[in-house]
Amino acid sequence: MKTYQQLFELFTSHINEAEYGKNPKELYEPISYMMQLGGKRLRPILSLMACNLFEENVAKALHAAHAIEVFHNFSLVHDDIMDNAPLRRGKETIYKKWNMPIAILSGDLMMIKATQLLCKTNDVDIRELLNVFNNTAVEVCEGQQIDMNFETQKSVSHEEYLEMIKLKTAVLLGCSLKIGAIIGGANKEDAKHIYDFGINIGLAFQIQDDILDSFGDGSITGKQVGGDIIANKKTLLLIELIDSVHKDDQLLLEKAMKNQNDNEKIIVILSLYNKYKIQEFAEGKKEIYLKLAYEHLSKVNIEESKKVIITHTAQELMSRIS
Amino acid sequence: MKTYQQLFELFTSHINEAEYGKNPKELYEPISYMMQLGGKRLRPILSLMACNLFEENVAKALHAAHAIEVFHNFSLVHDDIMDNAPLRRGKETIYKKWNMPIAILSGDLMMIKATQLLCKTNDVDIRELLNVFNNTAVEVCEGQQIDMNFETQKSVSHEEYLEMIKLKTAVLLGCSLKIGAIIGGANKEDAKHIYDFGINIGLAFQIQDDILDSFGDGSITGKQVGGDIIANKKTLLLIELIDSVHKDDQLLLEKAMKNQNDNEKIIVILSLYNKYKIQEFAEGKKEIYLKLAYEHLSKVNIEESKKVIITHTAQELMSRIS
Incomplete structure (x- = not known):
């Protein structure tokens, strides 16, 4: 079994050697730029880890891991245009840095390159890999649209919110793991449990992100604390608050959401979050999904000792308390 | 052998039954809208025709033909944003009709759906089909970028222009034919000749389009005559004129290209096109590519009688004199 660090180095040296193309440079320079911005490389590492559960030679999954990282970056390039980021x-x-047409077109090209990279995987039923990959890609697009819809949607239910984060975030984690497992030779049942582990970890991870945005330490998370509050973003916290608030606090909440003074707004909403125990609610939800995730992992039919690295990685992700 | 009309009806009834998805409707309604706008359906029909050269049951190629039409429409959706059309x-x-984020995202989804549709093709080496399809998709993106570059590029050579129209237009015609031929069971050599037939027909077709824009009858082409001239678009005609113009006419040409009065501009440029026999030059080029196309078709190792429909279709495309 390879450690997270070993897999990270293997993957990094693999993509550092990657050539996406040369001409026209207006199209390929942005792709190299984007792929070299770094990041945790979480998704490709999960692919390699899942492969490693079933197969010593993780290099088999490198092209697929690369495909998933390119796909993830394609979605970020296009999301950044849509979000005006x-x-x-x-x-x-x-x-x-370039312009909108170049961002559209280099993103398109990354999507195509992702499929090309996936197709480089040998000794596997390529139709099966493509099915998992393309179904996920469709869901990621749907999730992004549903998230955009939330901005103008008056009320969002818990179910709608959970469906959105599942599509926008969790399915790609599930897909990364499942594709790695398939390449490693997992049977259908194990591949499904690995996928469901990814889905539930993804949901827990996104809920944790929502919690950190309001309750985290900005100097550690690297994000503006209360960014979601300022933007009235329909996170699990806000949705639950709107659902729970008593009549007496209704007006206070409505006024706060319209308040143009960011500091005042954050103070009032946080006080309501505390009053209605919203953080505790969200932590509870997170724990439910974590528990489900580990249940699925426990059902994967391999030695428990092999699961340690993947469990450890999930715990690392979740221990970002601030 | 099926006629163009029979294939058109077969394809139309196939896509009329297509369901791309339902929710979120903001994403799927634009896809249905775009796919129902119609058009000649040239590319999918070419796929079916090429399949029919080798195989009686053209239905085998319907999913792939559909994939190519969806891909073509994806590229139009994104081009329309970039061109502000x-x-x-x-x-x-x-x-x-909707907005920019929806156009980006529904285009992305169409690209993914195209790969999904292609993968529905049975009894074929799917990796081979995907290679042809993805390589072409990459080239189409490159062609669009090169075309955008031309707008700010001071001078464009004949070779650069021909490379651009090859990538932006011709390769997808070649790909449509080759994929149909592969599904029909063509051997590698025949598939290559069919592809090269498509490339050369595509080049001839695009040159003809350039000629019609300046010399066609707008009431028949449905386009504004001289649109390319007004926009100083670097077509084969303008590139050749810039190359051929004598010192004495240099200033006249430069002034005309800067003239804000469209009618005056068109009159002067057309008079220069006539003086330097630019239409004849372009017609000559077109004939060279047509000849090359038919040479490749003649080398396809099947009965000559089977080639009649495909030759006839090419002639129909080329007989749009006005």
């Missing part, structure tokens, strides 16, 4: 990992987004 | 086939573009 100036920065990504502290650097200018493609759409700001 | 308000109309497509006389109807509002997705980007105008």
Whole structure:
């Protein structure tokens, strides 16, 4: 079994050697720029880890892991245009550094390159891999649209919110793991449990992200604390607050959501979150999904000792308390 | 052998039954809208025709033909954003009728759906089909970028122009034919000749389009005559004129290209096209590519009688004199 660090180094050296193309440079330079911005490389590492559960030679899954990282970055390039985002990992987004047509077109090209990379995987039923990959890609697009719809949607239910984060975030984690497992030779049942482990970890991870945005330490998370509150973003916290608030606090909440003074707004909403025990509610939900995730992992029919690295990685993700 | 009309009806009834998805409707309604705008359906029909050269049961190629039509429409949806185009086939573009984020995301989804449709093709080496399809998709993106580069590029050579129209237009015709031929069971050599037939027909077709834009009858082509001239678009005609013009006419040409009065501009440029026999030059080029196309078709190792429909279709395309 390879450690997280070993897999990270293997993957990093693999993509550092990657050549996506040369001409026209207006199209390929943004792709190299984006792929070199770094990040945790969580999804490709999960693919390699899942492969490693069933197969010693994880190099078999490198092209697929690369495909998933390119796909993930394609979705970020296009999301940044839609969200009008100036920065990504502290650097200018493609759409700001170059322009909108180049961001659209280099994103399109990344999507195609992702499929090409996936097809480089040998000794596997390529139709099965493509099915998992393309179904996930469709869901990620659907999730992004549902998230955009939330901005103008008056009320969002818990179920709608959970469906959105499942599509926008969790399915790609599930897909990364499942594709790695299939390449490693997992049977259908094990591949399904690995996928469901990923889905539930993804849901827990996104809920944790929502909690950190309001209750985290900005100097550690690297994000503006209360960014979601300022934007009235329909997170699990806000949705639960709107559902729970008593008549007496209704007006206070409505006024706060319209308040243009960010500091005042954050103070009032946080006080309501505390009053209605919203953090505890969200932590409870997170724990439910974590528990489900580990149940699925426990059903994967391999030695328990092999699961340690993947469990450890999930715990690392979740221990970002602040 | 099926006629063009029979294939058109077969394909139309196939896509009329297509369901791309339902929710979120903001994403799927634009896809159905775009796919129902119609058009000649040239590319999918070419796929079916090429299949029919080798195989009686053309239904085998329906999913692939559909995939190519969806891919073509994906590229139009994104091109319309980049070109800021308000109309497509006389109807509002997705980007105008909905908005830019929806046009980006529904385009992305169409690209993924195209791969999914291609993968529905049975009894074929799916990796081979995907290679042809993805390589072409990459080239189409490259062609679009090169075309955008031309707008700000001071001078464009004949070779650069021909490379651009090859990538932007011709390779998808070649790909449509080759994929149909592979599904029909063509051997590698025949598939290559069919592809090269498509490439050369595509080049001839695009040159003809350039000629019609300046010399066609707008009431028949449905386009504004001289649109390319007004926009100083670097077509084969303008590139050749810039190359051929004598010193004495240099200033006249430069002034005309800067003239804000469209009618005056068209009159002067057309007079220069006539003086330097630019239409004849372009017609000559077109004939060279047509000849090359038929040479490749003649080398396809099947009965000559089977080639009649495909030859006839090419001639129909080329007989749009006005």
